[in-house]
Amino acid sequence: MLRSFLLRPAVMGSALMVVITAALWGIFAPMPFGGRTTYVIVNGNSMEPGFHKGDLVLLRPAQQYTVGEIVMYRYPGLGPVIHRIVRQNGTRFVLKGDNNGWEDSYEPETSEIAGTFWLHIPRVGIAFGWLREPWAAAAVAGGTIFVLGVLMLKLPEPRGKRETPFWWKGWTRSASYWLARWQEPYFMVMYILAAAGIVLGLFAFTRPALRQVADNLPYQQTGYYVYYADLPVNLYDNRRLESGDAIYPQLNCQVNVLFHYQLLSAAEFAGGGSYALQARVRDAAGWHRSFPLGEAANFSGGDFQAQQVLDVCAAQRLITEMEEMTGVQRPQYYLDITPNVQVAGTLGGRIIKTDFAPALSFVVEDQQVFLNTTAVPGADVLRPSAAGLLEGSRLEANTLDISRVRIPVNTARGLAVLLVVLSLVGLAVPVVMLQQAEKKEEKLRAHLVAGPKLVEAAGSLLAFGDRTVEVRQLEDLTRLAEKAGSVVFFHEDPPWATYLVRENGVSYYYRTLSAANRDSAPEVGNWGEDLVRALRNDELVLFYQPSVSMQDGQISQVEAFLRWQHPERGFLMPMQFLPWAEKSGLVQFIDEWVLNTGCLQLRRWQDQGYLNLPLAINISSYELRQEGLAKLVETVLKRHELSAEMLRVEIDESDLSLQPAILDNMRQLKAMGVGISITAPRGESLEAVHSLLDVDQVKFGRNMVQQVLATESNSQSARQWIHQAHQRHIKVVAMGVETQEQYGFFQLSACDEAQGFFISPPMPAEDLTRALKAGPDFKNPALGNGSGGAA
Incomplete structure (x- = not known):
């Protein structure tokens, strides 16, 4: 099992490719991009028969240049020249082309020489000249865009949600949960450290620690x-x-x-x-x-x-x-x-x-x-x-040149050894964690062994009629999943734990007794089956809560809220079932349903003439992490013939710092024209929020709204917060407004919009439609017209 746990070919191969790519970049990176290589295309015959017109010559800088070397320098008023050093005149060099009968009139100093000859690739410059033709450049650009487009058509499959670590259960268990969630990046880092140490060691230990250099x-x-x-x-x-x-x-x-x-x-x-x-x-x-x-x-x-x-x-x-x-x-x-x-x-x-x-x-x-x-x-x-x-010479410490950084060979040797030792220690840590997990908890062991490929199933994995093959060791099963590129399903039903991999219509499974520790997460029960039934039977509904402008009290946008009309448990709020939806892997289907249903209703309102009514939709953090989110939103908008500007996606500010994938998705949505709204329950620095994302509006959290009048300090902070948002051209919405005093405070503080039960509770689509039809008659209580819920 340890071999399967540590030796992951895909991760090791990726790590090796990262190190090789970094090494090649360090060797061949051009000077303008931080490298040490100069690329020159020969444009004359002065260096024949060695170099011909159209050849590509690579040069690298040296600490000293000697007679007989081929170097490149810039001739004032002429440009780059590749010639051979024929003699040295004090601190300057006299150069001459191999095919010339005269010496260059300009004598450059060491600082004026770009580098000495390193590699020579014949006739490559002809291809660069060909690419300068408009039709050739257009063909290459078009082909590249086509290939990239084809590659982007394959969308990644959504991954199941990982369990949040329980910090109060001990440092070993918490660290193990962390490693289970991030083990592929963790192992990637360890393998990169090992490969980098080995590659660096190959260069460092094959070079002398001292070298003799000119000391003229x-x-x-x-x-x-x-x-x-x-x-x-x-x-x-x-x-x-x-x-x-x-x-x-x-x-x-x-x-x-x-x-x-x-x-x-x-x-x-x-x-x-x-x-x-x-x-x-x-x-x-x-x-x-x-x-x-x-x-x-x-x-x-x-x-x-x-x-x-x-x-x-x-x-x-x-x-x-x-x-x-x-x-x-x-x-x-x-x-x-x-x-x-x-x-x-x-x-x-x-x-x-x-x-x-x-x-x-x-x-x-x-x-x-x-x-x-x-x-x-x-x-x-x-x-x-x-x-x-x-002329003279002296001994000095030899160095390695890595992207314009010179590292002494002895230092590089020590660094190579340190990298290898760190990687070995880093690989030993998860082995210890795995041994601890095998003694304490089966689910933790499953996460550590399978990593991101693990999918926890809510019910039994094996059904009557399945073609099944039982394997003897979990290592065999994980190796099969690695080879097939498939997931490992896991289900724990004490006292048994079952692992399963499906390939070519056959279910390969491994069954073992659960570990001694039984304090696993609560059982999913029948929630998964109930949610599937809810999606099929239209038990999910959307309610809509309007926001009103602080200037005239008219409806300025609508936010959609998910509800579940459970036939047995009654009316359920999202917090009561979404965790189980994520547990059962159904949350992505619920998010797609919310997006499609909300956009369909927005289309209906636009068909009725309400063309300037933006719709805000809350999407789960799970879906916000998926790479295909922007494509999904684009597809739904096209399906309902909606402009992206009429849709707003809301996100909690806490996700911005914890989930980089969410930031990437939000930036893609922003580029499409979808509005971005940030809910700020803690009221953190707008500067920090705005530096991460181009935000259209920010919503005061309910807790902030409820406490805004508690102290003068809270009130002053809220005013300053609104002022900062307006300086960045961000609209501010006060959520959870429940009293006349709260509404009045935000109105006097130049807040743009307000939302809450004081204005209107969330309501079914038909009720909000009647409110929209009421037009100017819809007023919030602050303007003196009832509850404002319906016309």
Whole structure:
């Protein structure tokens, strides 16, 4: 029995599918939806022969990127580009297409790269291009809607009502009842925990806890050139030549050149180096002559400043000598100044050896020497810089990437073990409960073993003439029900308990002695048979109670109330027989009868000219939980040719927080146009109610109405409650109004409608029809015209 109790293939399969789906989503989820995968369709030939136009490429982000990897980045003004890293330039990467003869002009940083190549699916992009055609998109959308529509035609079968736990009978029994009611979701959660722990463990225990990652140390070398000279004539406003100005050798041959160097890094530098400023004259054809500017010098630390004098006239003399010797004259020559910096030491504890020789270039003409601003395109020739990178690596904790969340491998291992242990403990708990149930109560045992498939029968399960097969163990019967997808019927008639499964016209049953504990729920008796007879013999009737407008006292809506004219027990109220209807599985038929009968009467009133009379119907909480409720209401409305706006479904506010299925059904009804009315016996927060459901009207419960005048605090709370409802555009109806004082209070408090015996008791349809015919003559007592029951 324990094997059948714990190993449920359908639930285990569903749990495994949930975990697999979650794992696949975590792996393949796109970046815009919280995942870590980027999908790109190749739209060019720059990466041939590896990738072709129309291929789908999947990329995933990495903590670091290395030379040789294929990555995707966004080229400014162009869009996504998939190319290969060919080298690294400081903190930036140089990329090139495999089929290109040139490198990309844009060099992205690590933060600008979306991801590295992961998967490649050829030609898939062609299908996406095909789907962009209007006719193809329409065909796919139409086919999808058709398939979904066909799948939705199969409505789920209604389930029997589970027994409410009796908390005063002990924690074991109460917890067991809870598990019996929710065991499929419970086992689903336990299996999901187990599967998730195993899957997570497969990833965590097959990866090393530590990994070696790049720990590169970037640095920047910068220089700052300044040149200046005094002028003997008033050529400039301040009689001084500044950086950027043209130099005129015939006025002044001597120019002071200052160079400031800095090594910048977040790490500490220890060491120094040497420098030697040098000048060189050259032409465009390749001729050049060099001469030093001062002596070579050493420096310590990461910066120094050097100043020398540049003799421009000496540079011109070298040019003149070359022209006289060769007979070649050119209109322009170039004069370059380089610092030739050599750096050695340690940076952040790592050895660094580097050089820095940016040229300050001048154009030399016959009469002037001026700064060559085009020597380095896009750069400031007076402020040169060069990025550098000291490569290194370090060990760090390895991680798993789960939907943009990085979890250390050791943490993932511990979490995997914890999930498996929790699932094992969680599966052991119902085993203990089952053992306790076998000793105490047969019905509880039945719920635990069969779970949602259990259907309690009111009478004997076996009848004369049935084809029957008795099985030896309850486990065999539950396994048969699981395989056939059928329910397990259960009936207890002390001292015997009978379980039965019907398949292909054969009744398979298991009979055993009841457990020792006999404090089961009261016997159903003959209520089931009586209710079936009542439905067949039209013993059920509907009474209708009108609500009146607080403004003019006219009937504004009608609420239907169920009654049973029992031939032996007399006139019965719903609370006297509906619990037994739920017990016997007949409540759904009663709800359908109430809905159909109420709508039929509403149709009759509309045929008589009362077109604006909404009808409110109370549907049992059992029916409100069924998935087919909205479809049933739609069918009945179409049958009687009624607009959905003329029907209102009432629900108690307590069901909103306890029954999510009811909320789903009410939202579907609201979408159809059916009005939603909430009965609030406790007067809880309207904000909480309205956040769960779009409500049309709220009804004060009878208890609230009776106590509204008891204290000033109650009165003030009621006024505030009405005010809050009106702020949310919700109408308020006071139920159970029985006195003139109550009616007057709600009228002065701007309540919209009132309902109760002070206005009119529930009455048969023919009596209310006469009241409707009376028209303006129907007045409630507050307006001075009798009881208001009939015309």
